Amino acid sequence: MSDKKQKQKKPQKLKARLARGFPDRSTSDIRATDQMMAKIRTVYERFGFEPVETPFVEYTDALGKFLPDSDRPNEGVFSFQDDDDQWLSLRYDLTAPLARHVAENFNDIQLPYRTYRAGWVFRNEKPGPGRFRQFMQFDADIVGAPGVQSDAEMCMMMADTMEALGIPRGDYVIRVNNRKVLDGVMEAIGLGGEDNAGKRLTVLRAIDKLDKFGIEGVKLLLGAGRWDGGKEGEGDFAPGAGLDEGQVERLLGFLIIAEGNDVEETLASAESSFSDSATVLSGVSELRKISEMASTAGYGPDRIKIDPSVVRGLEYYTGPVYEAELLGGIPNEKGQIVQFGSVGGGGRYDGLVSRFMGQPVPATGFSIGVSRLMTALKNLGKLSGDVASGPILVTIMDRDRIGDYAKMAQELRTALNPLGGDGQPLGPTVPVELFQGNPKDFPKQLRYADRRGSPIAIIQGGNEKEAGKVIVKDLIEGKRIAETITDNAEWREAKAGEHLVDESDLVITVKRILAEQESDGQDV
């Protein structure tokens, strides 16, 4: 590396490029995300959750065992070795680090421990369109919560979150399943035990594709495997779980039931088909409890729905799993209506903390995919990343009097952004800018104002200064007048939207014009 550095000492021109899969974030996306997260945070806080955060980097072993792809141990995470030879990794999700945090601070933590956190996570995967290697999750968890009432409460909180974000009832659903049901079914068809762990994961992944590939596709994935193109040799080949025909039939029978709409029928059928499995029976009983509690609390099946086909990919779930799904079509960036699907989910992970401890520590929690949900809300028109107005621009006519212009800018900034007694702003921010480009070309300054969406420009040349005057140019009015003028000379005469006022009337004039613009804007 040292040699390479030497050669690079005088780079002619370095290529500016984003690293693969690591995107920039635009002003509009940041503002929209912040708006959304503030609303989510309010819901979580109402339920008694408090923010706690973990760092971006953890010892690899703290993340290791429960990695979603522990059957592919060298994939998935970005890792590097510390100077003391220990392996470090960028966090893959926010759940494994939380488990480490709780275990490390177990004696100081008051259980049940309700916390939330928003944070970036990293996946060392092949990037693609819409598939990034860093993205933000917004998690809420209760640690030290043994009963399924906690899972039910999490589902209720997810439902409240969807509604707080402006998604009407009926346009989302929280779907709930129990890993015990699926585990019990797999056990019953002979896939129990440590040796079959990998096979079980392949089966779960296959079931998870039910929406995408239908029963026939899942059948192939459970058996010999599936060609992506549909026929042998077409597209990529996904190896199957290698189940025999009897196993496939029994599993498919369960899935076909689960696809039905009558939940009680599905649960009862699972109970009778797998009556010899204590795990299935326990899972079904927990699902009934969740359903009852939610209904009693006012969250009917239009909001929280038991659905035995829900999988959630992660290996570490041990009980109820749940996910929030947006229903109905949502316009995408191209205006096409698409099915958006899941925007977040989670479940019970009773083993994740206890692997650090000598005792069981039950926990449940979920994660919202922030960028994904933000995109959906933006496309639904529920979020705006735009601000009300561009900055008021103080232009520079005379380079020797920059201090004067800076003073005007500061005077406006203070007067237009009053603070309350608590030091908080009393209204939305009105930005005021001093022009900072090369001031030689004056029309360029006005073009800059135009492109920034400035409502007003402040102009003071030598003549005005001498007369103790300043020009307040209403750029919106100016633009309107300009549209009616065709002749250059006429334009110069018109001084469209310009108000020549005493220096001492600067603030009051700007306030008046802003007020006029606002009421005009409302008329439109």
Added chain:
Amino acid sequence: MSDKKQKQKKPQKLKARLARGFPDRSTSDIRATDQMMAKIRTVYERFGFEPVETPFVEYTDALGKFLPDSDRPNEGVFSFQDDDDQWLSLRYDLTAPLARHVAENFNDIQLPYRTYRAGWVFRNEKPGPGRFRQFMQFDADIVGAPGVQSDAEMCMMMADTMEALGIPRGDYVIRVNNRKVLDGVMEAIGLGGEDNAGKRLTVLRAIDKLDKFGIEGVKLLLGAGRWDGGKEGEGDFAPGAGLDEGQVERLLGFLIIAEGNDVEETLASAESSFSDSATVLSGVSELRKISEMASTAGYGPDRIKIDPSVVRGLEYYTGPVYEAELLGGIPNEKGQIVQFGSVGGGGRYDGLVSRFMGQPVPATGFSIGVSRLMTALKNLGKLSGDVASGPILVTIMDRDRIGDYAKMAQELRTALNPLGGDGQPLGPTVPVELFQGNPKDFPKQLRYADRRGSPIAIIQGGNEKEAGKVIVKDLIEGKRIAETITDNAEWREAKAGEHLVDESDLVITVKRILAEQESDGQDV
């Protein structure tokens, strides 16, 4: 690694530990930081800055040349190789990535480009007390700003930021220097040219230690080197810049002038001592312009002060450099009064964008050390990480009626947190929790409420339910009464702070008690 994984398949007990130098963030620190950042953001927005963010990971070469420690190329950053063999690094600061962003999107960006961003940065350094390997910076930059008026405006914005955070005038100062002055002085003593780049950096680092080691210490660092313990062989040895006596004397002469309080005298003296250096003269002239502009705009030397001893370590600065310093003592965590010093700084970096481009792109910006400033403000009592109150706790007496309890919790949550027409909360959040631990031990539920600082607990046993009643327990009143009671039996009689009310009066009773508690709290 695969072998290791096999062995780890059944870990007995994994040790839960933070990776070295990567801290968790507490509830209180998160809340305090969020409060602080909201205030900073408001100031930046008033100046017309808008948020734009870059990812955590960049190609190493995009960060490479201008790394603060490019004389130690293998230190400082966390790097790892991508699957296409390209080197990736966690960002070291937010400036180099911004330069990449601007260069990559140059045709779409409207110059001058004012943006801000808060973000975590990573340093692969030896961690120590208070020295972390991840920390947050809050940056503001203007790209495409050729004149020193931009640097002056940045200093004014820093001053406004300090005051918006509640630091009174006189308790902070923005100190300004110009890298051209120092560069010119070094050139004049024969340290110009590419070959002396390393030596110049060592000299700058030595000057930067003026506050810490005094003139005598700096003299050693400029010459043969310095033993940390003060005498030969004591402590670590810091190698010096190896300047000869004449060079050292001339440089020290300048530093001694710079230590004086009369800025005009310092500037005039630099001009006469280094009158043969065009670089020094240009630097001094720029400093005068900044000082004049700031003064005219109302920012006198009590707020923005020219100080030729300011260095700022980073290699990439090309003109004015500035830093915000807290003056006076600030209590530390142990209550001792300490000098806090710099909380942020920056400067002009005209080369950082243009190394990607075929053209010059002038820029200036600064960075606030978020955790550091937050700690200072917290210790000054300017920020609080605490919330007004703990959650109202709905306890569980009867496990079969969890749905009822959940319903009560939800009813309270909705009623106590009304939303305005715009969907925004009308007041501070009142959290309401359903107890989620093991409900068997009822006193444990009340102990949980106590430790969470709950103002009220809701209790409904079978008797109450039958009678259509519910107990609203005022935990603050209860605690007050408890203090006057010594006898256990008396205690049980007293039912301290308990109000037995109709179920339909639940919300109104809770509201009344909260209002009483608030007015009592104000009396205290």
